[in-house]
Amino acid sequence: MPIPLYQAKADFFRTLGHPVRIRVLELLQDGPLPVRDLLAGIEVEASNLSQQLAVLRRAGIVTSTREGSTVVYALSSNDVADLLRAARRILTDMIAGQGELLAELREAEHTRPG
Amino acid sequence: MPIPLYQAKADFFRTLGHPVRIRVLELLQDGPLPVRDLLAGIEVEASNLSQQLAVLRRAGIVTSTREGSTVVYALSSNDVADLLRAARRILTDMIAGQGELLAELREAEHTRPG
DNA sequence: ATAGGACTTGAAGAAGTTTTCAATTGGCTA
DNA sequence: TAGCCAATTGAAAACTTCTTCAAGTCCTAT
Numbered sequence: 001m002p003i004p005l006y007q008a009k010a011d012f013f014r015t016l017g018h019p020v021r022i023r024v025l026e027l028l029q030d031g032p033l034p035v036r037d038l039l040a041g042i043e044v045e046a047s048n049l050s051q052q053l054a055v056l057r058r059a060g061i062v063t064s065t066r067e068g069s070t071v072v073y074a075l076s077s078n079d080v081a082d083l084l085r086a087a088r089r090i091l092t093d094m095i096a097g098q099g100e101l102l103a104e105l106r107e108a109e110h111t112r113p114g
Numbered sequence: 115m116p117i118p119l120y121q122a123k124a125d126f127f128r129t130l131g132h133p134v135r136i137r138v139l140e141l142l143q144d145g146p147l148p149v150r151d152l153l154a155g156i157e158v159e160a161s162n163l164s165q166q167l168a169v170l171r172r173a174g175i176v177t178s179t180r181e182g183s184t185v186v187y188a189l190s191s192n193d194v195a196d197l198l199r200a201a202r203r204i205l206t207d208m209i210a211g212q213g214e215l216l217a218e219l220r221e222a223e224h225t226r227p228g
Numbered sequence: 229a230t231a232g233g234a235c236t237t238g239a240a241g242a243a244g245t246t247t248t249c250a251a252t253t254g255g256c257t258a
Numbered sequence: 259t260a261g262c263c264a265a266t267t268g269a270a271a272a273c274t275t276c277t278t279c280a281a282g283t284c285c286t287a288t
Contacts, residue, residue: 004133005202005205006133006136006137007133008205009130009136009198009201009202010130010131010133010135012205012208013127013128013130013131014127014128014131014132015131016124016127016131017124017125017127017130017131022123022124022127026120060208061208076208079200079207082200082204083197083201083204086196086200087126087127088123089193090126090191091122093193094175094190
């Protein structure tokens with residue numbers, strides 16, 4: 001019994017839905033990095049970062065390989081970078097759109113609808 | 115104090131992270147629809163659908179307009195449709211990738227690492 | 229005004245996720 | 259092999275989201 005595609009999509013987006021996980025993916029967009037560097041770039045405790053990396057690993061979004069005493073993470077597909085770019089575009093538009101909405105709302109306070 | 119972009123992104127993805135919400139967005143990809151039609155296309159109680167529509171509305175991803183006694187929903191930007199397509203592509207790749215991974219794992223059971 | 233249909237809302241409990249801390253593993257060097 | 263650093267794990271508590279149900283709004287027709 002295969003998981004329906006809409007469920008898989010929802011799971012995938014839910015996996016992206018955490019600020020630490022987003023920052024990890026953004027940092028990995030320019031190439032693989034050791035945990036040490038992720039830790040330096042994100043304000044979070046080591047054990048919390050590890051938990052979030054585990055979520056990304058379980059979802060198959062990143063891969064980890066041990067190199068000596070450090071562990072290096074990488075995006076498992078560069079389509080993920082595309083997706084993050086698409087999301088940035090949408091968000092930019094939406095924030096701009098909300099700016100307009102806000103302006104309309106402010107106007108509405110003065111020019112009450114008839 | 116503006117919300118950091120990585121937080122906005124995480125919130126946005128979290129909003130997409132629910133099977134009913136994904137199906138709503140998929141149904142709206144081809145144009146606006148009244149709630150009645152969404153309800154016909156998704157196996158969920160009316161009140162549950164309403165709750166999920168409210169989540170999408172609050173996030174600014176869909177808009178609703180009342181037309182007589184029915185309410186019509188639409189995507190607020192067609193970039194959302196692009197994003198869903200990007201997600202479908204990634205998911206397809208990932209599922210294929212996981213097929214390979216599975217094959218490797220099965221092999222590993224027989225050819226134990228030395 | 230009343231009834232009925234379409235949709236939404238509020239609130240409470242159930243279910244799921246996140247954070248945190250202590251304990252643990254794996255590798256390196258003395 | 260002892261000690262250390264890097265990273266991970268398990269488990270409990272704190273928090274958030276989801277589902278459900280009863281009650282509510284808004285429109286249309288009688």
